[in-house]
Amino acid sequence: MSPDLPPLLEARGLYKTFTPPGRESVQVLEGVDLALRAGESAALSGPSGSGKSTLTHLLAGTEAPTAGEVLWRGAPLPAPHLEARALWRLSEVGLIFQDFRLFPHLTALENAALPLELLGEPPRAAEERAGALLGEVGLGERLGHRPSELSGGEQQRVAIARALAHRPALIIADEPTGNLDWRSAARVADLLFALPERHGVALLVVTHDLTLAGRATRHWRVQGGRLVEVEA
Amino acid sequence: MSAHLLMTRALWRRLAWAERGRLLGFALSLSLGVAALAGVSGVLRAVEVTLYAQARDALGGDLRLQSWRALEGDEWVEAARARLEAEGELTQVMELASMAAVGTQAPSLVSLKGVSAGYPLRGAITLRAPAAAPAAAPAATPAIAPGEVWVAASLADQRGAGVGATLTVAGREFRVAGVVEREPDGGFGGALTFAPRVMMRLEELTALNLVQRGSRARRSLMWAQREGGLEAEGLEAGARDPEARDSRARDPGARARALRDDLSASAPEHVEVRSYLDAQPSTLRVFERVGLFFSMIGLVTLSLAALSFAAGLLGLLRDQLPLVGALKSLGVPHRELRRLYTLVCLGVGLAGGVLGVGLGLGLHAALAAVAEPWLGLPLPLTLSPLSALGAVALALWVSLCVNAAAQRALARASTQALWRAADPDLRLTSGERLALGGALGLTLWGYLAALSGSPTLAALFTAALAALGALCALLIALGLWGLRGLERLLRRGAGGATLNRxxxxxxxxxxxxxxxxxxxxxxxxxxxxFSLIAGLQATEGALRAALSLSDADAPQVFLIDVQEDQLAAMQEAATAAGVPNLEGAPLIRGRLTAVRGEALGREALDDPRQTSRERRWELVREHNITTRVGLGPAEELAEGRWWSEEEARDPAVALLSLEERFAARLGVAVGDALTFDVQGVELTFTVASLRRVDWLSLRPNFQLIAPPGVLEGAPRTYMASARLPSDASLAALSRAVMSAAPNISLVDLRPVFAEGRRLLSALSLALWLTGGLCALAGALLLVGGARRDYARRARSVESLALLGVPARRGWRLARLELGLIGGLSALIVTLCAAALAGGAARALELPWAPAWGTLGLWALLCLAAPIAAGLGRRSGPGAGA
Known part of the structure; x- marks a missing residue:
C-alpha cells in the first residue's frame, strides 16, 4: 500500500444527530474525518454506544450524515438517494456481518455467488468464482450445504467469500468474530487481514476486540463522537 | 393454591394468554369448518324432522293403496277394501292432468284431483280465508259441493281463478268455491309444480270421461285407523328408523305397518302399498345424498381449518421456543409444558366448536331461506343439544390430533436448540403427516358414516375426497418440479444487466x-x-348454457295423452292455430315379464341381495315403448345395428333399441331377449342396439324403441310436441285442444325452463354459501402462512438491501416469489376446476366447453391473493433500507 495513493473512501467532517420523537437530540458523531486507501486495512473500535456502528452505516451508505460528506474515489456518494447508494454498494462494497446474514434457503455456493448474479454475471460463471473463493476459505467440500448445516465459523467464511465474489474495492466487516469461538475467530481474522494483500481491497473492520483491531494497519478509536487514532 | 396450580397459572399467562389473539385466530379458523358441517346437518335435520312430523298428513291417511289402473272390479282390491273397512275409514282419490280454462282465458294444464267423502283422513286442507274474515285454519276440511271446485293458490293468483270465478274442464263449467293454501298430501316441490291443483268431487271427475284407454290417472285408496283403535301417537319427529321407533312399548304405527306388510306380500304388481311409516323415503334419500355432498364440502373446510390450525400452532411453538428454553432452564418440567399446550389446544377446540355451532346456525338460516321456497317445507332453526355437542366434540378431536402432531414435533426439537433458542426444524415428518392425515381421514369417514348410515357410501366419499387431495398434491408436486426445471434452465442462461429479470x-x-x-x-x-368454488361455478355455467341451448332448440309444448283417432284432428287444429309440424310419437305401454327367457320371479326381485333397487324399479314398472323407422335427431347408435326400412315394416321382426344407461341398469346387452306383456299380449324382442341419447335436448326421447311393424295394432296413445311461433299461437292451440279433445293435456315447457333456471340459482347460492366457507378457511390458512412468513421476507429484503439491492427492488423480489405461488395455484385451480366441472358435466351429460371466463377470473384471484396476503404490512423491518 502506498501512502501516495488517493483515498478510496474518505469521510469529511461527518456529523450525525438523532432526534427521537419527544426527546432531546443526541449528537452521535461530531466532525469525523477518515481516509482509507486500496490495500489498506483499518479497524474501528470503541465501547458500545460510542457511535462506531453509526459511522459504519454512514460509510456504507445505508444512512445519510446530518452534515459532512462521504467521498468515494474522490467523489461524493450518490446522496441522498438510498437506491443509488445501494447499487453503489452492490458493485463496490463487500459487507460482512456479525450474524452472517446468509440466506437460509440457499447453499453455501449459491450464497457466495449471489452478488455476482445480481450484478448480471451468468449464473455458471458466478458459481465458478464463488466455488473458487469458497475453496480459498477452506469450504471447497461444503459447497452444497445450507447455512443451517454449517458451524458459525463456516458461515462467516461463506460470508467472506460472498463479500469478495463481485471483486469489491472495499470490504466492511461489522464485528466479524463477535459470534465465534476463539479458534474460529482466529481463522476468520487470518482470512480477513490477508484480503488487502491477496485481493487488493481496502478493509475496514469494526470491532470492540482490541486484539483484532490491533492487527489492522490503522486503528481508530471512536470516542465522544470523534475518531482518535491509536498508535500501533 | 398448590404449587402445581401456581405454575400452571404462570405458564398459562406467559405462554397462552399473551398469545390470545393468535389463539383466537386458530379458533376462528376451526369454527369455519365446524360451521359448515353444523349448518348443513342442521338443515338436513330440519328436513327430516318436518318430513316425519308431517308423515301422516303427507300420506293423507295411515295407509294408501295406489295404482295407475282402475281399482274397481279388481278382486284383490275389493278384498283389501273389505278388510280395511272393517278396521278403519276409507276414502278414494283419483288424480290426472288435464286442460282447464279460467273464464274466457286460454286453457292451461292443471292437475285434477277427485276426492270422495272423508278426504283427507289425516291432516286438513287449508283454504284461503275470505278477505273480510280473519285467517284461521279450519279444524276439519269441509266437503266440496257439487258443481264446485277448489283451486290451488297459484291458479287463483296468476290466472285470476279466485272464489266465484268459472273454471271450464272438459266442456263443463265449475264454480271456484275455495282457494287451497295447503294440501296435506300435495307432495313437495313448491314452486316447481307447473300444473296447479284443481280439486273436485270424485264422481264429478269420473263423469267428465277424461280417463280413456292408456290414460295416466292415479287412483288411491286411503285408509285411517279408527280413533278408538288409534292411541295417541307420540310420534317422535326426527327418529330415523321407523322400525326402531315402533319397537318401543307404545307402538302407534304397529297396525299400519302390519297391514302394509301383509297387503304388500299379496298385492298385484300394479298396486303399491305404502304406510305413513314409509314417509317420503325417496325424498329423504335425495336429501341425504344432497346433504352428503354439502357435508363433503364442509369436511374439506374442516380439513383446511385443521391444516391452518396445525401450521399456526407449529409457528407459535417455534416463536415460543426461547421462552420454553428459558422456562426449562428455570426448572419447569417438560410434562407441565406438554400439559399446557394440550390445554391450549383443547381451549382452541372448545372455542372453535362453540363459535362453529353459532356460525352454523347462521348458515342454517341462510340455507333454509334459500331452500324453503323450493321445498314448500318449513325448515325451523333449532339447536339440538346432541348435534351441538357432536360439533364441539368434532372440533375437540381435531384439536387433539393437531396437538399430538405438534407435541411430537416439539419433542423432536433438540434440547440444545431449545436452550440456545436456535431455529429448530419443527416440520412434521412423513410419518407424522401420514398419521395426522389418517386421523383426519378416519374422522371424515366416521362423520359421513354417521350421517349417511352407510359405511360403504362414507368410504366412497372419503376416497373421493382423498382422491381430490391426491390430485391437488400431484399437481402441486408437478408444478414445483416444473419450477425447479425452470430454475435450472435459468442457471444455464447468459448474464445481463445489474438486477436483471x-x-x-x-x-x-x-x-x-x-x-x-x-x-x-x-x-x-x-x-x-378455490378449485371447489371455481369448479362449482363452471358446472353451473355449463348447466345454464345447456338450458339456454335447450330453450332455443327444444319443443316448447307437449301434448300428452293424444288418442290414436285424435292425432290427425290435433295436427289439423295445430296448423290452424299457426303451429305447424306437430310431431307425434306413439306410446305403447308394456311390462317386462322375462329377461333372456327367464321369467321375473317376485322373490328374487324383492331380495335386495339379488336385485338392486334401481334394477328392481326398472323390472317391475310399466314402460313406454315407442316405434320409429329411423334414429331421432337427439340420439346416436352406441352399439349394435339399427333396423332397415324393410325390417321396420315387417311384423315378424321383433327388434328393440335400448338407451344405453337404461340397458346398464337393467343388466342387458345387444342380443338379449326381453319379453313384454303389451296390454295382455306377450311379445319377445331381441335387443338389436343401444343408443346414446341427449336428454337435455328435451325432445321426445325414449328408453325403448321398436320398429313400427311388430307393434302395429297394439293399443297406443300419442305424445306430440312443437315449437311455438308466438304467444298467441299457444292460446289458439290451447283453445283448439280444449274444444276438440278435452282429455289431452297441453304442457307449456317455457315456465319449466324459467323455474329450472331459478332453481339452479337457488342451488348455486346454497353451494356458494357452503363453498364460500371452504374458500374462507383456505384464505385464513394462506393469510396465517403469509403472516408467519412476513418476518422472513422482511429480513431477506433487509439483507439484500445491505448487500446493495434497493429495498424497493427487494420487495419486488418478494412479490415475484408470492406471484409465482399465485401463478402456480392459478394453474392448479384452473386444471382442478376444469376437471371437476368436466367430470360433473360428464355425469350430468352436459355438453362441456371450459368456461374460460369463469376459470380465468378465479385464476386472477389466485394470482393476486398471495401477493395481497403476503405484503399486507409494508412498515416492518426492511421496508426502508
Missing part, C-alpha cells in the same frame, strides 16, 4: 423452492377451496 426470477424461484413446506401449504390453501 432473469436473476430476479431465479432468486424468487430459489426462495419458493427453498421454503418448500411453506409453499406447499400456501398452494394447498388456495387450490382446494
Amino acid at each position: 432473469r436473476a430476479a426470477l431465479r432468486f424468487a424461484l430459489r426462495a419458493l423452492l427453498g421454503y418448500r413446506a411453506r409453499a406447499v401449504a400456501a398452494l394447498l390453501s388456495l387450490s382446494v377451496g
Whole structure:
C-alpha cells in the first residue's frame, strides 16, 4: 500500500444527530474525518454506544450524515438517494456481518455467488468464482450445504467469500468474530487481514476486540463522537 | 393454591394468554369448518324432522293403496277394501292432468284431483280465508259441493281463478268455491309444480270421461285407523328408523305397518302399498345424498381449518421456543409444558366448536331461506343439544390430533436448540403427516358414516375426497418440479444487466423452492377451496348454457295423452292455430315379464341381495315403448345395428333399441331377449342396439324403441310436441285442444325452463354459501402462512438491501416469489376446476366447453391473493433500507 495513493473512501467532517420523537437530540458523531486507501486495512473500535456502528452505516451508505460528506474515489456518494447508494454498494462494497446474514434457503455456493448474479454475471460463471473463493476459505467440500448445516465459523467464511465474489474495492466487516469461538475467530481474522494483500481491497473492520483491531494497519478509536487514532 | 396450580397459572399467562389473539385466530379458523358441517346437518335435520312430523298428513291417511289402473272390479282390491273397512275409514282419490280454462282465458294444464267423502283422513286442507274474515285454519276440511271446485293458490293468483270465478274442464263449467293454501298430501316441490291443483268431487271427475284407454290417472285408496283403535301417537319427529321407533312399548304405527306388510306380500304388481311409516323415503334419500355432498364440502373446510390450525400452532411453538428454553432452564418440567399446550389446544377446540355451532346456525338460516321456497317445507332453526355437542366434540378431536402432531414435533426439537433458542426444524415428518392425515381421514369417514348410515357410501366419499387431495398434491408436486426445471434452465442462461429479470426470477424461484413446506401449504390453501368454488361455478355455467341451448332448440309444448283417432284432428287444429309440424310419437305401454327367457320371479326381485333397487324399479314398472323407422335427431347408435326400412315394416321382426344407461341398469346387452306383456299380449324382442341419447335436448326421447311393424295394432296413445311461433299461437292451440279433445293435456315447457333456471340459482347460492366457507378457511390458512412468513421476507429484503439491492427492488423480489405461488395455484385451480366441472358435466351429460371466463377470473384471484396476503404490512423491518 502506498501512502501516495488517493483515498478510496474518505469521510469529511461527518456529523450525525438523532432526534427521537419527544426527546432531546443526541449528537452521535461530531466532525469525523477518515481516509482509507486500496490495500489498506483499518479497524474501528470503541465501547458500545460510542457511535462506531453509526459511522459504519454512514460509510456504507445505508444512512445519510446530518452534515459532512462521504467521498468515494474522490467523489461524493450518490446522496441522498438510498437506491443509488445501494447499487453503489452492490458493485463496490463487500459487507460482512456479525450474524452472517446468509440466506437460509440457499447453499453455501449459491450464497457466495449471489452478488455476482445480481450484478448480471451468468449464473455458471458466478458459481465458478464463488466455488473458487469458497475453496480459498477452506469450504471447497461444503459447497452444497445450507447455512443451517454449517458451524458459525463456516458461515462467516461463506460470508467472506460472498463479500469478495463481485471483486469489491472495499470490504466492511461489522464485528466479524463477535459470534465465534476463539479458534474460529482466529481463522476468520487470518482470512480477513490477508484480503488487502491477496485481493487488493481496502478493509475496514469494526470491532470492540482490541486484539483484532490491533492487527489492522490503522486503528481508530471512536470516542465522544470523534475518531482518535491509536498508535500501533 | 398448590404449587402445581401456581405454575400452571404462570405458564398459562406467559405462554397462552399473551398469545390470545393468535389463539383466537386458530379458533376462528376451526369454527369455519365446524360451521359448515353444523349448518348443513342442521338443515338436513330440519328436513327430516318436518318430513316425519308431517308423515301422516303427507300420506293423507295411515295407509294408501295406489295404482295407475282402475281399482274397481279388481278382486284383490275389493278384498283389501273389505278388510280395511272393517278396521278403519276409507276414502278414494283419483288424480290426472288435464286442460282447464279460467273464464274466457286460454286453457292451461292443471292437475285434477277427485276426492270422495272423508278426504283427507289425516291432516286438513287449508283454504284461503275470505278477505273480510280473519285467517284461521279450519279444524276439519269441509266437503266440496257439487258443481264446485277448489283451486290451488297459484291458479287463483296468476290466472285470476279466485272464489266465484268459472273454471271450464272438459266442456263443463265449475264454480271456484275455495282457494287451497295447503294440501296435506300435495307432495313437495313448491314452486316447481307447473300444473296447479284443481280439486273436485270424485264422481264429478269420473263423469267428465277424461280417463280413456292408456290414460295416466292415479287412483288411491286411503285408509285411517279408527280413533278408538288409534292411541295417541307420540310420534317422535326426527327418529330415523321407523322400525326402531315402533319397537318401543307404545307402538302407534304397529297396525299400519302390519297391514302394509301383509297387503304388500299379496298385492298385484300394479298396486303399491305404502304406510305413513314409509314417509317420503325417496325424498329423504335425495336429501341425504344432497346433504352428503354439502357435508363433503364442509369436511374439506374442516380439513383446511385443521391444516391452518396445525401450521399456526407449529409457528407459535417455534416463536415460543426461547421462552420454553428459558422456562426449562428455570426448572419447569417438560410434562407441565406438554400439559399446557394440550390445554391450549383443547381451549382452541372448545372455542372453535362453540363459535362453529353459532356460525352454523347462521348458515342454517341462510340455507333454509334459500331452500324453503323450493321445498314448500318449513325448515325451523333449532339447536339440538346432541348435534351441538357432536360439533364441539368434532372440533375437540381435531384439536387433539393437531396437538399430538405438534407435541411430537416439539419433542423432536433438540434440547440444545431449545436452550440456545436456535431455529429448530419443527416440520412434521412423513410419518407424522401420514398419521395426522389418517386421523383426519378416519374422522371424515366416521362423520359421513354417521350421517349417511352407510359405511360403504362414507368410504366412497372419503376416497373421493382423498382422491381430490391426491390430485391437488400431484399437481402441486408437478408444478414445483416444473419450477425447479425452470430454475435450472435459468442457471444455464447468459448474464445481463445489474438486477436483471432473469436473476430476479431465479432468486424468487430459489426462495419458493427453498421454503418448500411453506409453499406447499400456501398452494394447498388456495387450490382446494378455490378449485371447489371455481369448479362449482363452471358446472353451473355449463348447466345454464345447456338450458339456454335447450330453450332455443327444444319443443316448447307437449301434448300428452293424444288418442290414436285424435292425432290427425290435433295436427289439423295445430296448423290452424299457426303451429305447424306437430310431431307425434306413439306410446305403447308394456311390462317386462322375462329377461333372456327367464321369467321375473317376485322373490328374487324383492331380495335386495339379488336385485338392486334401481334394477328392481326398472323390472317391475310399466314402460313406454315407442316405434320409429329411423334414429331421432337427439340420439346416436352406441352399439349394435339399427333396423332397415324393410325390417321396420315387417311384423315378424321383433327388434328393440335400448338407451344405453337404461340397458346398464337393467343388466342387458345387444342380443338379449326381453319379453313384454303389451296390454295382455306377450311379445319377445331381441335387443338389436343401444343408443346414446341427449336428454337435455328435451325432445321426445325414449328408453325403448321398436320398429313400427311388430307393434302395429297394439293399443297406443300419442305424445306430440312443437315449437311455438308466438304467444298467441299457444292460446289458439290451447283453445283448439280444449274444444276438440278435452282429455289431452297441453304442457307449456317455457315456465319449466324459467323455474329450472331459478332453481339452479337457488342451488348455486346454497353451494356458494357452503363453498364460500371452504374458500374462507383456505384464505385464513394462506393469510396465517403469509403472516408467519412476513418476518422472513422482511429480513431477506433487509439483507439484500445491505448487500446493495434497493429495498424497493427487494420487495419486488418478494412479490415475484408470492406471484409465482399465485401463478402456480392459478394453474392448479384452473386444471382442478376444469376437471371437476368436466367430470360433473360428464355425469350430468352436459355438453362441456371450459368456461374460460369463469376459470380465468378465479385464476386472477389466485394470482393476486398471495401477493395481497403476503405484503399486507409494508412498515416492518426492511421496508426502508
